[in-house]
């Protein structure tokens with residue numbers, strides 16, 4: 569099965585992301601983030617859950633107004649109740665491209681234990697809610713919450729009802745981050761083969777990261793015909809989070825040879841978006857986080873630094889500039905080699921000849937054994953001290 573050539577990026581940092589405990593954002597912060605997402609070329613911004621609170625409603629409405637002249641779709645989330653859907657329609661109305669995203673759970677555990685609804689009642693709610701939403705906006709997305717733990721036959725019936733009622737995008741979330749890539753991909757392949765009119769809608773992946781598989785699962789969905797991925801900056805989201813937007817985008821970019829599709833994201837803004845979300849939420853980005861972590865383009869070992877100085881492609885599969893990081897950093901520590909040390913000295917304005925270089929390198933290694941972080945100032949102090957001794 570071939571992938572769709574253009575994968576739409578649906579950013580849910582301000583909706584699912586904001587559902588991370590402690591990650592709430594102010595109106596000003598959301599407006600600034602929406603501006604950056606728009607500049608980055610995100611296809612859909614899920615701006616919030618308008619029925620959740622007046623504050624959320626106002627944020628969605630203001631983001632819809634702010635982005636009205638752009639191509640970006642502004643979407644609000646809504647349960648399947650008539651009140652939620654009306655509220656959502658009102659909140660997104662000012663957007664140039666409004667979308668209502670409505671959902672209901674389809675798994676036995678959610679229907680029996682949470683909704684207390686039988687299959688027929690759920691199917692009836694899907695038909696009614698999608699039709700109501702379609703009377704308010706032309707673009708309706710429907711999600712089968714907990715799709716990966718749903719009975720496949722019932723899931724197909726639910727999706728069929730949603731498509732017949734006018735949904736244009738069908739999202740099959742791995743709500744609890746339970747699926748493995750092979751299973752998640754197979755679900756997309758099979759449902760697209762089974763449901764009538766499957767080719768009339770865009771199929772969407774929404775993966776949670778409880779087993780650390782959210783990005784892998786999203787890519788498996790793409791390989792099986794999904795045309796939209798729902799993700800969040802820094803992987804923010806409920807519990808262990810959603811698929812990280814920056815990882816999805818760069819995986820599709822760097823491996824376009826294998827995946828045969830692309831997004832329209834300006835990747836040079838990824839680092840800035842990551843920093844902004846981290847500052848807004850107060851959630852630090854882990855040092856070794858793919859793409860945007862502090863160490864994602866840092867090399868400490870002598871062998872790696874030597875390779876990097878000869879040709880960056882020895883140890884880097886993408887250019888730091890492509891994700892908005894100014895340059896690779898060769899971190900000076902106990903694993904660094906003589907070659908990298910000489911380069912560092914040069915960058916700091918020192919040209920030491922053989923013996924002096926050997927002497928400085930030995931003293932640098934001694935220092936690196938004692939001190940966890942060797943900063944430029946430490947190296948400068950060490951060399952200055954050596955040079956002043958030489959002057960005596």
Ligand code: KIV
Nearest residue numbers: 671711713714741743
């Ligand atoms: O994880 C999930 O199932 C969701 C839906 C509401 C789309 O966030």
Ligand code: ZN
Nearest residue numbers: 584743774806
């Ligand atoms: Zn979710």
